[in-house]
Amino acid sequence: MTDNVLEIDNLVVRLGRSGHGDKVIDGISLNVRAGETMCLVGESGSGKSVTSLTTMGLLPKGVLQASGGEIRLAGENVLAASERRLRQLRASRMAMIFQEPMTALNPVVPVGKQIDEVLRFHTDLPARERRRRILDMMQQVRLPDVERIFASYPHRLSGGQRQRIMIAMALVLEPKLLIADEPTTALDVTTQKQILTLIRELQQAHGTAVLFITHDMGVVAEIADRVAVMRQGRLVETGPLEAVLRRPQMEYTRNLLSAVPSLVPRAPRPANRTPVVLEANELGKVYRERSLLGRHREVVAAQDVTLTLHKGRTLGIVGESGSGKSTVARCIVRLIDPTSGGIRLAGREISELSRRLLRPHRQKIQIIFQDPYRSLNPRVSVGESIAEGPINYGMPRAQAMAKARQLLELVHLPADAISRFPHQFSGGQRQRIAIARALALDPDVLVADEAVSALDVSVQAQVLNLLDEIQTRLGIALLFITHDLRVAAQICDDVAVMEKGRVVEQGPAAEVLTHPKQAYTRQLLEAAPGRHWDFANFRPVQEAPQAAVS
Structure with a gap:
């Protein structure tokens, strides 16, 4: 527990190819030791995922650029590594589990072959030995009927099974560092508990260092050894789990903790005789x-x-x-x-x-979906999206647009939102837009x-x-x-x-x-x-x- 597997020292990431744009990550420093779980927490847009993508060498080219600091993986500066070296390091020394396995897995290739691709790229093992190791890894992540699942396509598996496949793929070469980017966000509580227990057991078995990225403080309380809190690209607080949960030093950390909904039900409303x-x-x-x-x-x-x-x-x-x-x-x-x-x-x-x-x-009766970005037309302005329903039911366009403005005010969005497009809003703002659209038909x-x-x-x-x-x-x-x-x-x-x-x-x-x-x-x-x-x-x-x- 004394050796640092990952050391991030004064990392700076900027917008643009030149490295002179605005700072997205502003001088953060942290380390993760062998066998330790470091939870990196913060709101959406705080820089958590950018930090993980920088570590993996997966920043979108021309959009974000690491312009300062170092990231050392077992002593090697990955920011100075060539593309060829980064490909060698991925899976063999460091691996990543993404939030949505369905988008990370190839939909037209059986999952067993996708894990096999990692072994073919990084080892000289014969096909029979590769298959044996894959089936063994699939059993370690507690997948049922591994022979059947080996030959299955991603869409035939449940969300929890797909996430287990991603874990198997990430750990099949026993990397020193595992980065888990919101791997349980979309899972139900029992599947989430299974995945968290699985990551902990595999970590203990292999001595893996885990950088776990999440916004869920409940998950943090279950798995973290240490916690680092990010806000607007900066590290605002770090410390052992108990210290951060019991004695948070920063107002931002206290607000994050206070926002966690309680399992104790709210006071019940009067059971009035409404229709x-x-x-x-x-x-x-x-x-x-x-x-x-x-x-x-x-x-x-x-x-x-x-x-x-x-x-x-x-x-x-x-x-x-x-x-x-x-x-x-x-x-x-x-x-x-x-x-x-x-x-x-x-x-x-x-x-x-x-x-x-x-x-x-x-x-x-109207519905609000889980993912507002997929339910909103990216080519249609927010005002047009909200007004579409009333217009389809006979309301004059001018009246429908006026109603759209009223609804945007109701969901606490600015008046100029009416002419903007979905991609110009955060996830929470897009969900407010989806609520306004659902209310448009009263x-x-x-x-x-x-x-x-x-x-x-x-x-x-x-x-x-x-x-x-x-x-x-x-x-x-x-x-x-x-x-x-x-x-x-x-x-x-x-x-x-x-x-x-x-x-x-x-x-x-x-x-x-x-x-x-x-x-x-x-x-x-x-x-x-x-x-x-x-x-x-x-x-x-x-x-x-x-x-x-x-």
Whole structure:
């Protein structure tokens, strides 16, 4: 634990090819020792990922340029290394796990061959020995049926399995340094816990130094030995985990910790007798696939799901990836057609309406997606995107644009945002735009499908507060899909827990999240990262909220 594997000394990264542009990274210094996990934390745009890409020699050419300082990997300055040497160092001495494995993996090559490419490039091992080592590594990362997965394409695997493939690829040559850039952000709590445990076990087995980049302080509390906090390209605080969590020195660090949502549910709203605006009755969805050999395969994504949502209230649907949460949401919005059951929107059955007859009812229910950048047209201005819905339903263009301005003000964006394009905004601002667009048709129900899961904690808190404010002001009902139980605790009045397509438990959030009756719900709560820390008060929780029923 005394040898530094990675040493970053006074690193400066600037915009532009010349190295004379504005500073993106401004003189940061840190080190990571063998067998140690250093967590690099901060908000989006703080420079965390730029630091990791600089270390790997993967900065986009002509856009960013390291203009000062040194990065030493086991004593070798990688900033002075040639492209050929950097290719040799990657995988053999240092490796990286990216946030989204689906974009990092080649969709048209089986995953086993993609791992094999690393061995073919860096070793002289024969094909049989390479295959043996790959299968062994796949077993180490706890993939099931490794022979089948070796031959599988990325789209046939779950998000957690794809991330395990990325870990296997990164560690197959036993590098000295592993950089993990937000590797668990989009994963549900149980898969996240498995991945974090796996990285820790492999680290202990191989003595790997880990630079773990995250905005999730719950994850930091689970895995970090030391913590470095970044803000606007600068290192503002660093120290051992306990010291940073208990005695943060900087106001920025205290704000990051205070923004972490608590697992303790918020005070419940009065259960007033507001009208029911949405009902799902024994809703079911079965996907049927036909193979090339003519065989049929059925996948039950949702079965007998019954939910009720009242005006002005929030119903959360929680569960692991693959539990059926998003399928139910898409059925309710009629983006996909349910196989069975009914959907009543404002008293009208809409489950079997044709697309033409459904059109008038779409005004009453709108959806906010997880990734606003993919749901917004990059070639259309923000104002045009927001006004598109009202215009399609007959509102004059001038009136629709005026409404777009009002909605931008409602979601706390500046007036000049109306003429700008999605790429000119941060992730949190784009999600505000998506919310404004969803409100443009004055819906009775908003469906938020993992709408804050990709945002850092401070921006997440802002968006959750915004949704609460809008709901209070407009009386909209909110169906909130999430895998983050902390978020559910802070925004939901009622919670439905889904497992393998079925609702296994539902009721008031204060009851379900503090006194769960089902073992599956307790398992979800126990997997929540940092559950034993009271981040806002900088101290451990004496007793986790679910401990009494674990």
